[in-house]
Amino acid sequence: MTIAKNTATSKENAFSLALWRWHFYAGLLVIPFLLALAGSGLLMLLSKPIDSMLMSDMTQVSPEGTILPASKQLSTVQQQFPQSHVKLYIPPSDATHSAQFSLVSHHGGGHSGGHGAPSTTAYLNPYNGELLGEHDSSTTLYASIKTFHGKLYLGDLGDSLIEIAAGLAILMVLTGIYLALQRHGWRDMLPRTSLMNRTDWRRLHSFIGLIMAIPLLFLLLSGLSWTNIWGGKLTQAWSSVPSTTFVAPEAKETHESMNHEGMEHVPWALEQTPMPQSEMTSDMHGDITLDQVLQIANEQGFDNFRVHLPANANSVWTISATTMAGDITNPNQERTLHLDRHTGAVLADLRFADYPLMGKAMTAGIPLHQGDLGLWNLLLNLIICAFTVSMIVGGLMMWLKRRPKKTPALAPPPAHPSANKAVVVLMLIVALCFPLSAVAIAAIISIDLLLISRVEKLRVIFK
Numbered sequence: 399m400t401i402a403k404n405t406a407t408s409k410e411n412a413f414s415l416a417l418w419r420w421h422f423y424a425g426l427l428v429i430p431f432l433l434a435l436a437g438s439g440l441l442m443l444l445s446k447p448i449d450s451m452l453m454s455d456m457t458q459v460s461p462e463g464t465i466l467p468a469s470k471q472l473s474t475v476q477q478q479f480p481q482s483h484v485k486l487y488i489p490p491s492d493a494t495h496s497a498q499f500s501l502v503s504h505h506g507g508g509h510s511g512g513h514g515a516p517s518t519t520a521y522l523n524p525y526n527g528e529l530l531g532e533h534d535s536s537t538t539l540y541a542s543i544k545t546f547h548g549k550l551y552l553g554d555l556g557d558s559l560i561e562i563a564a565g566l567a568i569l570m571v572l573t574g575i576y577l578a579l580q581r582h583g584w585r586d587m588l589p590r591t592s593l594m595n596r597t598d599w600r601r602l603h604s605f606i607g608l609i610m611a612i613p614l615l616f617l618l619l620s621g622l623s624w625t626n627i628w629g630g631k632l633t634q635a636w637s638s639v640p641s642t643t644f645v646a647p648e649a650k651e652t653h654e655s656m657n658h659e660g661m662e663h664v665p666w667a668l669e670q671t672p673m674p675q676s677e678m679t680s681d682m683h684g685d686i687t688l689d690q691v692l693q694i695a696n697e698q699g700f701d702n703f704r705v706h707l708p709a710n711a712n713s714v715w716t717i718s719a720t721t722m723a724g725d726i727t728n729p730n731q732e733r734t735l736h737l738d739r740h741t742g743a744v745l746a747d748l749r750f751a752d753y754p755l756m757g758k759a760m761t762a763g764i765p766l767h768q769g770d771l772g773l774w775n776l777l778l779n780l781i782i783c784a785f786t787v788s789m790i791v792g793g794l795m796m797w798l799k800r801r802p803k804k805t806p807a808l809a810p811p812p813a814h815p816s817a818n819k820a821v822v823v824l825m826l827i828v829a830l831c832f833p834l835s836a837v838a839i840a841a842i843i844s845i846d847l848l849l850i851s852r853v854e855k856l857r858v859i860f861k
Contacts, residue, residue, distance in 0.1 A: 414580060416821040419574050420483045422797070423842065424570040429790055431563035436790075438547040440783040443769050443776055445539040452539075456521035456531035461493045465524045468497075468688045475499045475520050481519065485658065487688060487705045496521040496530055502658055517659040519583045536659040554626060558834060561625040562644075564618045565835025569828060571618075575611050578604040597801035603792030613782050620763040623666060627817060627834055630670075637756035638670040644746035646674035646736070649712060653734075656706050656716065663704065663723040665732060667757025667763065674745040675712040676738045691715050698735060702726055708739040715739055721765045727772075729761040823856055 450457070468487065475484055479501050486500035499520045521530040535541060551558030589602040623629040641648050654669040693703055695717045702725045706716035715737040719725040726732065729750055736746040753761060765771050769779040822843060829836035850856040 413820065414577060418577055420821055420825055421570055421573040421577060424566045424573070425793055427838075428563050428567045428570055429769045429794070431560060432567060432786060432790060434550065435547060435560070435563075436783045436786040438543050440780065441543045441616075442540060442547060443779055443783075445543055446769075449538050453521075453531075453533070456533075457496055458494060459490075459496050459523050459525065459530070462525045465490070465661070466527055468692055471497055471522050471524060472499070472688050473802060474529070475501070475522060478529055478602060479518070479520065483709070484707055485709070486656075486661075486663070487707065489692070489705075490524050491702060491704070497524045498522075500535065500598065500658065500661065514601050517661065519661075544563060557626050561622065561628055561832070562834045562838045564622050565628070565832030567839065568615060568618050568832070569825060569835070571607075571611055571614055572828070574604075574607050578608055593795070596796055599792050599795040599799060600830055603789060603796055606789040606792060610782065610785050614786065616763065617738060617767060617782065620760065622832070623760050626831055632833070633756060634666065634670055637667060637754045637760070639667055639748060639752050639754070641672045642787050643671075643748060643752050644674055644736075646745035648672040653715075655709075656718075661723075662718065663706070663718065665720050665722050665734070665753070665757070666760040667753040668734060671748075672712055673718070674736050676740055678712065678713050678746070685739050686715070686737070686812040690742060691717065691737065694737060695735075700733070700735075713739065714745060715742075721761055721770070724770060727765050727770055729758070729765070732761055742785070 468489070470484070472484060473811060474485065482501035482503050484499050485502050486498075488498040488500075490497050495542040499522065501518045501520060503518075517535045518532055519535045520532045523530055536545075545551060548557065548560070550559060552559070580659070590598050591603050593602065595601055623633055649672060651673045652669065653664045653671050653673055655673065656664050657669075674815055685708070688705065688707075695703055695705070698717070700717055700719055702715055703719040704723060704725060706718065708715060717737070720732050720734070721729050733752045734746075734748040735744065736748075737743065738745055750758065750761060766775060769776045824837075826836060829839050
């Protein structure tokens, strides 16, 4: 019995060592990206109030008399920007805020900011029609940092690198939970006041890691939903609202066409859903006006919302109130209403209840991920970012304390070949949920077998 027990314990320890080894390798690959994501996420949270302050001269107005009809405001903007098409109207949120009009250039060119820019936002005093200013919505501090946060300024390559890192980070979190709970009890993980040796850093790393596991998994999974492969090709494809939800004819464009550079207006669950289109008949006599659309919005019970203008003869007016755009913070109130551009008839009324399960989860998670639910959410996300950096520092210090001095060796944890193979198979199976991460793991294994194991200098480094 003792021999059997010792054998089982030995196998368990061998498995833990092999898991630790892969936890270590995943950490080496993931740490730069986690630091970049945590740092840029922190800056995004802080940049929102900074952007608001910098643009206050365009967004703030003094109430003076009666607000001009929205159609009159629209006409003023169209006269100021004759080479652009008004794509979006955001009514003033209260009596002290300006009206916003988003425009896209007719020719698709234009310089950064100013007239004709691809994503110009114009701010209008709703009381006297004065143009308060304009800016390219893709060049705000928040938008610039967000581009780095999502793509590292590398386009689709950056998106793929982040997707790989996020998938490996999820595996790292899961293996870290197992290692912490299997090898150490809660009492052995409570951090000490001093950080003198490797054990002290291990306590800190494990303690913060367990506290951060659920929040970090949430941020990683919700963030992955914006990536091209896992988010766009896999998850979003079967989590979008089907076009059978409405009976109007389908357009070629999807709801994603209502987004434009620097601004996201469309719920994640609707981006791949085809748009409805207005009907064309011989008795049509023009379009309904923006004023009529606002009246319909009021009758339909909308409070904070935005209006998407028709882009062509068959497109529609759209009234939307979404968490993605920041109109609202309660996902249950999310709603997208499409109107026939000629008659004002309701063609589709898409609500939170119509979203598939994953679509509902994303809609509920987006404002939490972005820190949009108020001061408590902002502070919570700031703490998560700070704790993530602390956890990374703890892991690095553990490695530096364990790594032999004056040697190029990375000194990964030792692992028995048989146990290591079992963990590799397990990691690959789990990683299949994240295809790009699975490809990365397969590439690491191939490099190890074909290169590192055959080159003496590399064996010294990775031994």
